[in-house]
Amino acid sequence: MAANAEAAFIKAAARVAPSERQAAWQEMEFYAFIHYTVNTYTDREWGLGNEDPSLFAPTDLSADQWVEACKSAGMTGLILTCKHHDGFCLWPSAYTGHTVAASPWKDGRGDLVKEVAEACRRGGLRFGIYLSPWDRHEPTYGDSPAYNGFFLNQLRELLTGYGEIFCVWFDGACGEGPNGKRQVYDWEAYYRLIRELQPQAVISVCGPDVRWCGNEAGHTRPSEWSVVPGHLRDNEKIQEQSQQADDGRFAARIRTDDRDLGSRDVIRPFADDLVWYPAEVNTSIRPGWFYHASEDDKVKSLEELLAVYYGAVGGNATFLLNLPPDKRGRIHENDAVRLKELGEALRSAFRTNLAAEAAMEASETKDEENRASHVLDGRRETFWCPKEGTERASIELDLGEPQTFSRVVLMEHLRSGQRVESFLLEGRTEDDWKEIYRGTVIGYKKIAVFPPVTFRYLRITILESRWCPTLSFLGVYGPEGENGKAGDNGALCPPGKKDIP
Structure with missing residues (x-):
């Protein structure tokens, strides 16, 4: 490449910048995933779609307790799995009977999405939603036009009934429906509806705003670029690469062929199609994404969580940490203690900037x-x-x-x-x-x-x-344990950024 052309290429790459919604999302840094559904009561990671709604019977559910646990760790937001692959809805959807309205919880008059959204606002956290495109219960799944209409209706319910949403989180799991057919998702229609109804929400993973880091093990690249070739936006939507079996291997997989996504050599052939597509690191505080009593003694250590935090937030990504409520409907005591320890360690770590008066x-x-x-x-x-x-x-x-x-x-x-x-x-x-x-x-x-x-x-x-x-x-x-800064709402402030809540 001639010198003038090279200079023009570098200047153009330098000017690729985030949208306002992407910038606001990245400044959140650290937030929670909440995986909770009938799987919590069947001791499974993936439901089959034929679970009886009466299984969903929390005895002491407290969304405020979830929020307080998140805040103790310094988190700034919470994303709720409103519907996982089993198709059970945590809100009383008008488009299926497979919801909390058919459960004994609150005599069928409960709406957990509403409770969590309101608890987040009371506690000063931003609220986001996860809606699984794969639905193992819905009979129209696999009849692509019919199911896409069904999915858009459910998405509209969530986007219009629960206030401002900071994130819509889609995964790419794509298996057979109850009719034995595979679904072709109308991603562009989903995106248009989100942009119309929640224009400030980022669309994550199977979406154009936030990129998955590539694994669920908390692993980060040595160099995490936000400016990457535009075709990466389609990677997680490709059915052949989607998760189709609950075998545990997918969560632990770390790809070795994509360690460099954004160096000059990598992006030069795509100079005309560069996008801002930053990374999110997601992992669970336990081995599983849903609660299992057998994992009560397997909560990640403080050292493990700090390592992921430093690699993610400190490596040009965000950190999405999953917290699975137990059968009571509460964050288990072991998890809550660890979250408090994490928050205290982070606040202590960044209390005093030794360069403040330099x-x-x-x-x-x-x-x-x-x-x-x-x-x-x-x-x-x-x-x-x-x-x-x-x-x-x-x-x-x-x-x-x-x-x-x-x-x-x-x-x-x-x-x-x-x-x-x-x-x-x-x-x-x-x-x-x-x-x-x-x-x-x-x-x-x-x-x-x-x-x-x-x-x-x-x-x-x-x-x-x-x-x-x-x-x-x-x-x-200074050395670990000597510094830290807490925000007024208990969330960890990025060091030195006094204007960030």
């Missing part, structure tokens, strides 16, 4: 409006940026005195796109700079974690970037 110098600055001091002003909309075309630049900080730290948080200005391709952290006490950490992408947020070091001076060098890099935040934090 003096700094930048090697290049575009203009006064984009001066380096913006990385410490706690405002999302301000940022440092060198002159256009400057792909390598650095910032030096004087922390005032030697400080011991083990994590550095970097954030690009999200609405300007994703530009940084590699960076270097170095420390100095006297004359020699010593390497601390070498990383690749930053994106929305990078949490660089390393063994504790002690330095007075810190240098961040952007080694490679697209057109020109941006930084909107820089945080330096």
